[in-house]
Amino acid sequence: MSGKKDKAVAGSASGLRPPLAPIIERAPLPLIEVQGKTHTVAYVNPAFCRLLGKSAGDLMGKTVAEIVPGGEACIPVLDQVYQTGEAATLTRKDDSEPEPAHWLFAMWPALDADERPVGVIIQLTRARNFQHSMTEINEALLIAGLRQHEAADEAEKLNGQLRNEIAERNLARAALQEARDRMADLAQDLEHQVFLRTAELTTVTNNLHTFVYSIAHDMRAPLRAIEGFSSMLVREVGAALSPTGRDFANRISKSAQFMDALLMDMLAFSRISQEKVVLAPVDLMATVQATLARLEKEILGTNAQVEVVGLFPPVLGHASMVGQVLFNLLSNALKFGAVDTLPRIQVRTTEADGWIRVWVEDNGIGIAPEHQARVFNVFNRLHGGKYSGTGIGLAIVQKAVERMGGRTGLESAPEQGTRFWFELQKA
Numbered sequence: 001m002s003g004k005k006d007k008a009v010a011g012s013a014s015g016l017r018p019p020l021a022p023i024i025e026r027a028p029l030p031l032i033e034v035q036g037k038t039h040t041v042a043y044v045n046p047a048f049c050r051l052l053g054k055s056a057g058d059l060m061g062k063t064v065a066e067i068v069p070g071g072e073a074c075i076p077v078l079d080q081v082y083q084t085g086e087a088a089t090l091t092r093k094d095d096s097e098p099e100p101a102h103w104l105f106a107m108w109p110a111l112d113a114d115e116r117p118v119g120v121i122i123q124l125t126r127a128r129n130f131q132h133s134m135t136e137i138n139e140a141l142l143i144a145g146l147r148q149h150e151a152a153d154e155a156e157k158l159n160g161q162l163r164n165e166i167a168e169r170n171l172a173r174a175a176l177q178e179a180r181d182r183m184a185d186l187a188q189d190l191e192h193q194v195f196l197r198t199a200e201l202t203t204v205t206n207n208l209h210t211f212v213y214s215i216a217h218d219m220r221a222p223l224r225a226i227e228g229f230s231s232m233l234v235r236e237v238g239a240a241l242s243p244t245g246r247d248f249a250n251r252i253s254k255s256a257q258f259m260d261a262l263l264m265d266m267l268a269f270s271r272i273s274q275e276k277v278v279l280a281p282v283d284l285m286a287t288v289q290a291t292l293a294r295l296e297k298e299i300l301g302t303n304a305q306v307e308v309v310g311l312f313p314p315v316l317g318h319a320s321m322v323g324q325v326l327f328n329l330l331s332n333a334l335k336f337g338a339v340d341t342l343p344r345i346q347v348r349t350t351e352a353d354g355w356i357r358v359w360v361e362d363n364g365i366g367i368a369p370e371h372q373a374r375v376f377n378v379f380n381r382l383h384g385g386k387y388s389g390t391g392i393g394l395a396i397v398q399k400a401v402e403r404m405g406g407r408t409g410l411e412s413a414p415e416q417g418t419r420f421w422f423e424l425q426k427a
Contacts, residue, residue, distance in 0.1 A: 030124045032059070033110050036082035039063045039075060042119060051124065068124060069094055074105045081107045081120050094126070101126055113155075206274065220263050227256035269396050272321060277403045281427035282322050284358070285312035288347055291326040298334050304343035306330075312349055314427040315356050321400040322424075326360070328393040329420050333362035338415065355406075357423040367412040376408065397422065 024031050024043075030051040033043035044059050052059070052067065064078065065071040070092035077090050087108035094101045104125040109117040230252040238246055288308060292299070299306060315322070330345065337343040346361045367375060376398040401408045401422045412418035 024121070032064075032122050032124070033119050034064055034078065034122060036079075036117060036119050039065070039078060041067065048124065051126065064122070068103065070103055074107070074122075077105070078107060078120050078122075081109055082117055085109045085111075085117050210274075220260060223256050223260050223263070227253050227260065230256065266392065268324065269392055269399060272324070272396060272400050272403065275318075275321075275403075277318050277321070279316045279318065279404060281314045282317045282319050284315055284322070284349070284356070287319070287323050287326060288312060291323055291330060294327060295330055295334065298331070302334050302337060302343050304334055304337075304345055306345045306347070309346055309348040312358075313351065313356055315424040316427045317404045317406075317424050318400075321404060325397050325400050325422055326358075328397050329360040329422075332393060332420070333360055333364065333418075336362070336364040336418075338363065338365050351426065354426050355423045356426050357421050359419055359421045361417065361419040363417040366414045366416050366418055367410070368414050372410060372412060375410065 025045055027045060028047055030048035031045045032041055032048050034040060035042050040061055040063055041059050044056050049056055049059070054067075059067050063071070064074060068074075073092055074090050077088050080086075081088050087106070089107070090105040092103045092105070094103055106123040106125075107120050110119040110121050112118045230249050234241075234246060234249045234253070238249075241249065285308075292306060292308075298304075330347075333345045334343055341363060344363045346359070348359050348361075350357045350359070376394045397420075398408050401424070404424055406422055406424040408420075408422045410418055410420045
């Protein structure tokens with residue numbers, strides 16, 4: 001059995017005062033503590049175990065007579081030490097080996113905190129040089145007496161330190177509670193300020209959206225008139241106009257159409273930003289099919305090949321917003337086709353950890369890495385007037401998906417097409 005285990009077994013039953021126990025535990029002298037009335041071993045240190053060649057578990061609970069040769073003879077002396085509180089010694093000759101030896105017993109009382117005997121400490125020495133062993137015993141008795149007094153002084157010193165530590169801890173606990181109360185007050189004040197600022201910001205934002213919606217809505221009427229009259233001008237008197245005049249009229253018509261599309265996108269962005277979003281299961285496949293039906297004219301006009309692949313599980317979202325997101329992504333895929341290449345578009349889904357990711361992939365012109373971070377910004381047009389578009393479509397996509405609790409992203413490279421995606425929770 002290991003030394004650590006011996007210590008654990010011995011220490012658990014010891015009646016020694018706490019300051020004294022570690023001293024005897026580490027002493028090089030073989031020491032045991034026995035109970036005064038039953039003479040059973042209550043404590044044994046490692047040096048004693050080594051002397052007898054046994055473990056603490058083999059010795060604990062047995063009587064002195066059972067573990068030490070000639071131990072019966074020390075019982076009367078042991079009782080005397082326990083009853084009188086005075087130390088004593090005993091020598092027994094050991095003839096069990098060819099060369100005679102002596103067992104030397106030095107016994108003194110083990111005292112509790114009230115200086116009352118609770119047992120007897122025995123130092124056991126097996127020696128062939130009797131005189132030298134007796135000297136060791138006397139020295140051990142003297143040292144033990146001194147150390148018991150030192151241990152009492154140390155215990156009193158430790159008690160004083162403990163009282164000081166308790167007082168300091170009480171002060172620290174009070175300071176900590178005061179700091180916690182102060183922090184709670186500050187947190188409450190901050191929460192109130194955040195509430196007020198949030199309410200103010202919400203009001204300002206709503207007013208701004210209302211203003212944008214009103215401006216966009218009111219501007220559409222004169223724009224429709226401009227576009228209508230310019231188109232009528234070309235139809236009615238186009239033959240009488242010079243080529244430059246017809247070009248001007250066509251430019252007026254196209255500019256009015258672009259401005260109308262821009263206002264429509266602004267209205268859509270404003271509506272999505274303000275609209276109350278209540279998430280509900282959305283039939284994703286039905287929404288994809290309905291969106292493709294809305295874009296049938298554009299698909300036929302570009303001879304695009306659109307492929308819908310795999311399953312489309314329902315998602316948690318807002319039906320009209322999901323439709324708007326798909327419409328904008330598919331419109332982009334049709335719009336930004338590569339030169340002399342028929343558009344090929346694939347719509348599919350992947351699923352991971354309760355989220356459905358919808359992919360809209362095309363074989364168009366692609367997007368350079370340095371431009372990908374800003375494609376979802378409002379009024380961002382990477383290609384200027386080369387391709388039609390208002391620069392708001394992808395901003396609408398991102399805003400709508402965010403309001404439904406999802407995310408957006410893309411994978412692309414120049415001349416290698418683009419793979420836009422958005423993901424929503426599975427219904």
